[in-house]
Amino acid sequence: MAEAVLTVKNLNKSFGRKQVLHKISFSCAPGRIVGLVGANGAGKTTIMKAVLSLTSSTGEVTIDGQKSTFDHHPVLDEVGALIEYPGIYPYLSGRDHLKLFAMGNKNTQDIQALVDALNMDKYIDTKARNYSLGMKQKLGIAMAFLNNPKLVILDEPMNGLDPQATKELRDLIIAKRDEGVTFLISSHILSELQKLAEDLIIIDHGKIVQETTMDALLESNNHFVVVSTTDDVKAKQVLSETGYKLVGDVEVKIQTKTDDAVADVLKTLSDNQVTVTDVQHQDEDLEGSVLKLLDSEDQK
Numbered sequence: 001m002a003e004a005v006l007t008v009k010n011l012n013k014s015f016g017r018k019q020v021l022h023k024i025s026f027s028c029a030p031g032r033i034v035g036l037v038g039a040n041g042a043g044k045t046t047i048m049k050a051v052l053s054l055t056s057s058t059g060e061v062t063i064d065g066q067k068s069t070f071d072h073h074p075v076l077d078e079v080g081a082l083i084e085y086p087g088i089y090p091y092l093s094g095r096d097h098l099k100l101f102a103m104g105n106k107n108t109q110d111i112q113a114l115v116d117a118l119n120m121d122k123y124i125d126t127k128a129r130n131y132s133l134g135m136k137q138k139l140g141i142a143m144a145f146l147n148n149p150k151l152v153i154l155d156e157p158m159n160g161l162d163p164q165a166t167k168e169l170r171d172l173i174i175a176k177r178d179e180g181v182t183f184l185i186s187s188h189i190l191s192e193l194q195k196l197a198e199d200l201i202i203i204d205h206g207k208i209v210q211e212t213t214m215d216a217l218l219e220s221n222n223h224f225v226v227v228s229t230t231d232d233v234k235a236k237q238v239l240s241e242t243g244y245k246l247v248g249d250v251e252v253k254i255q256t257k258t259d260d261a262v263a264d265v266l267k268t269l270s271d272n273q274v275t276v277t278d279v280q281h282q283d284e285d286l287e288g289s290v291l292k293l294l295d296s297e298d299q300k
């Protein structure tokens, strides 16, 4: 397997006497979109800041094969990042920001390509003091993509973005991933992360509780078959007596591991003179599986 672009080993971080990161270790393979998921206060931003040497920590961070420490981190030139709020100068235009942060001979076409990709053309030459939250966020994202980074770290990048801008960002991330860029992205909008992330690091109270791929996590999820019948009370009774696991109080919702159960469910109901008027399939999504996982961690 190709060498990881980012490797984090045994990262510990305390604020005063409160330890907020506990032996965090993970790696991000080249050209992968890695999602960092966890509840408020779980430690996502602190992990990102520690990787970027924006906060001190103990442990080891290696980026593109080079050790990066709090005091010595030239390799961070290869990393683009947006953490919390973008640093914006109100009296400079968006384009001035991009020119200012461009390293070396960044040509104006590269800057314009980012402006186009994020649909910022209408306002990029006006002063940033009048930008909305979403416009500032897009400028911060464009700044993270400048200078052809190998690794891009984005903390809640969809914050403040409308559906159109969210899609443009998603398309940009996927296009850059296809060019080989590696991403570490945190987001509370799990339905969005589900469309993007290929690998997942799930953290709870400063500890990694699961490192997996999106496919593996969704694969292990439950499926549900929801049936509408002419007699839901009887349907529930018959199904639970036959051994089906029913969930929820309102509908006749049967939890299964696969969709195959539907034929047996229909036969059981018909054998008991219950008429089925509709059948729907539902899959647990990323949000459902993360909530389930965090719930089971809380009960430990």
Ligand SMILES: Nc1ncnc2c1ncn2[C@@H]1O[C@H](COP(=O)(O)OP(=O)(O)OP(=O)(O)O)[C@@H](O)[C@H]1O
Pocket: 015, 020, 038, 039, 040, 041, 042, 043, 044, 045, 046, 047
């Ligand atoms: N500068 C600080 N001083 C003291 N405690 C801090 C500081 N920054 C973060 N913390 C604490 O560290 C823990 C992790 O915070 P962090 O911001 O990394 O969480 P997060 O997962 O990014 O949360 P959110 O989803 O709300 O952004 C929290 O308990 C937080 O209160």
